[in-house]
Amino acid sequence: MKKNCATVGMGETHMRARAHVMATPIPTVRFWIITMMLVLFGLSTLKLR
Amino acid sequence: MLLAFSQWFAQDVRAFNVFQYITLRAVLATLTALAISLLAGPLMIRKLTAYKIGQAVRDDGPKSHLTKAGTPTMGGALLLLSMLITTLLWGDLSNRFVWIVLVVTFGFGAIGWVDDYRKVVHRDSKGLASRWKFFWTALIALVAAVYLAFAVSAPSTSRLLELFMAWVGSGFSMDLPSKADLIVPFFKNIAYPLGVFGFITLSFFVILGTSHAVNMTDGLDGLAIMPAVMVAGGLGVFAMVTGRIDYSRYLLFPYIPGAAELTVFCGALIGAGLGFLWFNAYPAEVFMGDVGALALGAALGTVAVIVRQEIVLFIMGGVFVAETLSVMIQVLYFKWSGGKRIFRMAPLHHHFELSGWKESQVVVRFWIITMMLVLFGLTTLKLR
Numbered sequence: 546m547k548k549n550c551a552t553v554g555m556g557e558t559h560m561r562a563r564a565h566v567m568a569t570p571i572p573t574v575r576f577w578i579i580t581m582m583l584v585l586f587g588l589s590t591l592k593l594r
Numbered sequence: 595m596l597l598a599f600s601q602w603f604a605q606d607v608r609a610f611n612v613f614q615y616i617t618l619r620a621v622l623a624t625l626t627a628l629a630i631s632l633l634a635g636p637l638m639i640r641k642l643t644a645y646k647i648g649q650a651v652r653d654d655g656p657k658s659h660l661t662k663a664g665t666p667t668m669g670g671a672l673l674l675l676s677m678l679i680t681t682l683l684w685g686d687l688s689n690r691f692v693w694i695v696l697v698v699t700f701g702f703g704a705i706g707w708v709d710d711y712r713k714v715v716h717r718d719s720k721g722l723a724s725r726w727k728f729f730w731t732a733l734i735a736l737v738a739a740v741y742l743a744f745a746v747s748a749p750s751t752s753r754l755l756e757l758f759m760a761w762v763g764s765g766f767s768m769d770l771p772s773k774a775d776l777i778v779p780f781f782k783n784i785a786y787p788l789g790v791f792g793f794i795t796l797s798f799f800v801i802l803g804t805s806h807a808v809n810m811t812d813g814l815d816g817l818a819i820m821p822a823v824m825v826a827g828g829l830g831v832f833a834m835v836t837g838r839i840d841y842s843r844y845l846l847f848p849y850i851p852g853a854a855e856l857t858v859f860c861g862a863l864i865g866a867g868l869g870f871l872w873f874n875a876y877p878a879e880v881f882m883g884d885v886g887a888l889a890l891g892a893a894l895g896t897v898a899v900i901v902r903q904e905i906v907l908f909i910m911g912g913v914f915v916a917e918t919l920s921v922m923i924q925v926l927y928f929k930w931s932g933g934k935r936i937f938r939m940a941p942l943h944h945h946f947e948l949s950g951w952k953e954s955q956v957v958v959r960f961w962i963i964t965m966m967l968v969l970f971g972l973t974t975l976k977l978r
Contacts, residue, residue: 571875571876575875
């Protein structure tokens with residue numbers, strides 16, 4: 546699996562997430578949630594200065 | 595709670611004044627609720643699994659859903675716990691709207707809890723009898739609607755009782771001020787005066803209807819929670835506009851003092867919802883159950899009534915509306931035609947599943963549709 550992932554150029558973090566035997570939609574959704582939170586955190590810097 | 599502490603500390607350290615800003619507290623509420631959900635989630639799932647609180651799956655649904663049998667349910671309690679702690683931490687606890695939304699949310703949650711508990715723990719397939727479920731949800735919605743008719747109209751909590759007594763004294767004929775009118779989206783000069791009974795009737799159906807609509811939508815992994823989160827985000831924006839005199843004057847919306855604090859509640863809902871989605875995404879480790887679905891819908895309906903955006907809720911929550919209408923249309927057509935069906939199966943998400951869409955496709959596509967509807971709803975802020 547590692548070789549195939551390297552062939553298609555998958556990111557290291559995503560590869561590890563899939564290697565933890567999670568079905569495909571879960572890493573996707575969880576990465577979306579993490580991104581949403583990081584965007585909110587970034588937006589909080591508008592005021593927290 | 596933290597607001598009160600920050601106000602006290604701000605007397606000596608000016609930096610604590612930053613916590614007066616509602617938008618900042620809303621963002622912090624989102625992050626806090628998410629953290630609580632993520633930390634408490636695994637423990638709750640372990641407890642639900644240990645107590646064998648697993649979902650029973652109807653055998654007349656799609657066959658692919660039979661594998662979901664036994665998945666822990668009643669995970670909506672995690673949502674509610676996270677929302678409660680966060681709102682109490684970051685919200686202004688002297689705000690009447692925060693309390694009424696919390697009471698309605700947890701009231702509906704309690705009814706859902708009883709229903710789920712009987713079905714899952716007592717193995718009673720009927721759960722709470724339909725008439726009692728409807729009775730208790732209707733009672734809470736009615737009480738909330740009566741309270742909100744005067745809470746929205748009164749400029750402060752102290753004037754609420756005066757307004758109510760004035761209405762009673764007028765022989766129940768006194769009209770409410772214009773801020774309680776039904777706002778029609780896209781038109782700045784069209785608003786229908788509802789009167790007290792009209793306001794109560796409309797609010798009753800909005801709160802009750804939204805609650806049961808979200809309950810009907812909760813049929814696939816992640817299908818109900820993400821649209822609820824998005825709609826909460828949209829309503830949070832409306833709460834901020836309605837609750838600030840400068841924004842409401844500029845955008846020609848009624849000014850409802852105290853409504854802006856609901857942005858913090860909406861932030862808590864968003865964070866709790868995303869934290870729940872962490873475990874609820876396909877294949878779900880936990881389901882929401884009626885405890886979460888009824889409560890979430892009631893919360894959205896109540897916020898929409900307070901910020902005077904009932905029709906916009908109907909637009910932004912189009913997925914919930916479509917799911918509910920699909921059930922009503924299916925049942926009515928089945929009875930009228932003597933056994934024929936319009937949809938392959940109701941609610942609507944099952945129809946698409948049986949049409950060949952994979953479960954995750956149905957869910958993500960409904961999320962996309964909701965995102966577009968919420969954006970469309972937000973355009974009504976300016977397109978008037």
